[in-house]
Ligand SMILES: Cc1ncc(C[n+]2csc(CCOP(=O)(O)OP(=O)(O)O)c2C)c(N)n1
């Protein structure tokens with residue numbers, strides 16, 4: 001197992017542990033971005049706990065803020081805070097509310113949770129970095145359902161207008177939103193074609209493939225005039241088969257039987273990580 005595969009396994013393991021400990025939470029959308037977080041924080045992004053306030057670092061905005069638990073697992077693994085924080089997820093007095101809070105959490109660049117606003121902030125951050133003549137990248141993850149929000153398309157249009165080639169947006173196209181398939185609720189049509197029509201470079205990759213995501217980021221970094229949208233073909237609940245197969249895994253409050261299945265999945269991941277080390 002290579003380093004990024006192992007890193008993604010650890011992110012998935014700690015994400016499940018956090019949610020298991022809390023007793024409920026956003027399982028589906030946290031799990032579908034694990035491989036992307038592994039590629040970004042394990043390889044592509046110029047970030048570290050030691051340089052968290054350096055304005056020349058890369059920036060990251062989790063626009064689909066309800067996936068906070070997998071970002072927190074990643075930031076813990078990168079040394080931004082201690083493990084015990086993870087098990088206070090969403091509890092009274094916690095530093096880790098269910099959605100990212102930049103005033104509480106080291107390594108979080110933007111407070112998110114109100115869908116549509118994160119991608120707008122990411123566009124502003126990328127524009128600010130351009131004005132400051134910085135050479136850094138701004139990365140953002142939006143959800144497919146989130147892209148129903150009109151505000152997203154204002155930001156996308158503005159990013160293209162300003163030729164923000166150092167803005168790289170990932171669309172977590174897991175085809176599901178809060179209460180059903182995105183295609184039933186408000187059809188998104190072809191994201192790649194839509195982003196291209198708005199003035200972005202865009203391509204679709206397998207969002208479970210670390211190799212494909214890595215290669216897409218490398219191609220994105222070659223863009224000289226256009227921002228880039230990488231559309232991730234993902235599965236809501238990705239990597240945990242019994243969760244993938246649920247009709248609705250957006251927010252789970254597991255009963256005893258499901259809790260036991262989550263516990264076994266955590267145990268399984270722990271074994272796989274031990275074998276790989
Ligand atoms: C402005 C706003 N409206 C509604 C919500 C409630 N909400 C939270 S998650 C979600 C569904 C988002 O779907 P998607 O972007 O596809 O997320 P994912 O499938 O990755 O979980 C909704 C409607 C919100 N957080 N913000």
Ligand SMILES: [Mg+2]
Pocket residue numbers: 143144145172173174175176177
């Ligand atoms: Mg979705």
